[in-house]
Amino acid sequence: MDTAPADRPELRADCGRCFALCCVALPFAASADFAIDKAAGTPCRNLRDDFRCGVHTELRPRGFSGCTVFDCFGAGQQVSQVTFGGQDWRSGDREHARRMFDVFPVMRGLHELLWYLTEALTLPDARPVHADLRRMREKTERLTLRTPDELRALDLDAHRQEVNVLLLRTSELVRAPVGRRKKDRRGADLIGARLKGADLRGASLRGACLIAADLTGADLRRADLTGADLRDANLTDADLSDAVFVTQPQINAARGTAGTRLPATVTCPGHWTT
Known part of the structure; x- marks a missing residue:
């Protein structure tokens, strides 16, 4: 590897x-x-x-x-x-x-x-x-x-x-290993969407607009977040632990806490609440 x-x-x-x-x-x-x-x-x-x-x-x-x-x-x-x-x-x-x-x-x-x-x-x-x-x-x-x-x-x-x-x-x-029909949200307009606790495992969110979306407690494991706009999205307690193609600018633009589970490729921003 x-x-x-x-x-x-x-x-x-x-x-x-x-x-x-x-x-x-x-x-x-x-x-x-x-x-x-x-x-x-x-x-x-x-x-x-x-x-x-x-x-x-x-x-x-x-x-x-x-x-x-x-x-x-x-x-x-x-x-x-x-x-x-x-x-x-x-x-x-x-x-x-x-x-x-x-x-x-x-x-x-x-x-x-x-x-x-x-x-x-x-x-x-x-x-x-x-x-x-x-x-x-x-x-x-x-x-x-x-x-x-x-x-x-x-x-x-x-x-x-x-x-x-x-x-x-x-x-x-x-x-693919998610083993079920995966949601295709590529390019979706999800501004302000209420996705609290949503099961988004294996979803494609490539290029999705998630500005100010409520993703509190959402499960984003194995989700593809390439180019997704996460400005002001609430990631409190969300699980992105093995989401793919997540970049530091995306995380910096979102809101979260120490309870947000992030992939190893990024770090918790200093301005997030603890």
Whole structure:
């Protein structure tokens, strides 16, 4: 079995080795998640000269909860230290900075795919496709080593579709042992849904919108949560212990307690109640 994604440092954000790309390259709009508007390529007003956040310890009370749920899956340090060889976006002209900002979201997408592929390779039930998964992971890793211009031109959506074929097969294999008709909630609109105590074992919730859904005490074992929107979802006492393709940003965006059972790939957020 392969190493879990959480144990691979190249798939974990290392802000000390990044030039605050998420604070500059990405846009955000004033909302419940962000206190201000910010255009893509414009430094956040809270960014200091040393590439650190001036309000990092007070992001939530200051209205920047969106920052606390973002994760680049290690793309920031890859772009900063490998793709651009340690040259920050302030050290060149505007075109240099623009290239760096263009590459960052592409790299972030590739690293997210690497996270999913790496997790799939740790799942015993997915052994029938492990060889294909390993080849696809190697292909994705090679893409992360391309030049800035090659990365800017990369058709990320096409590559994502290739990866998703294998991830869907992995999902089917992992959910099959539930041994009953599995709920297909792919892409479902479940905003505010009352799912307290729901039996969602083996369900496909890929891309489901679960914003503010009540999942208190729900059983999500072996459920596929790829890309599910869990913002403000209540996971109190829910069992996600062997749910698959759960990422830290999803968990950070949800609400829960120490009683929430999480998969080993993620950790309990500091802002959850105990």
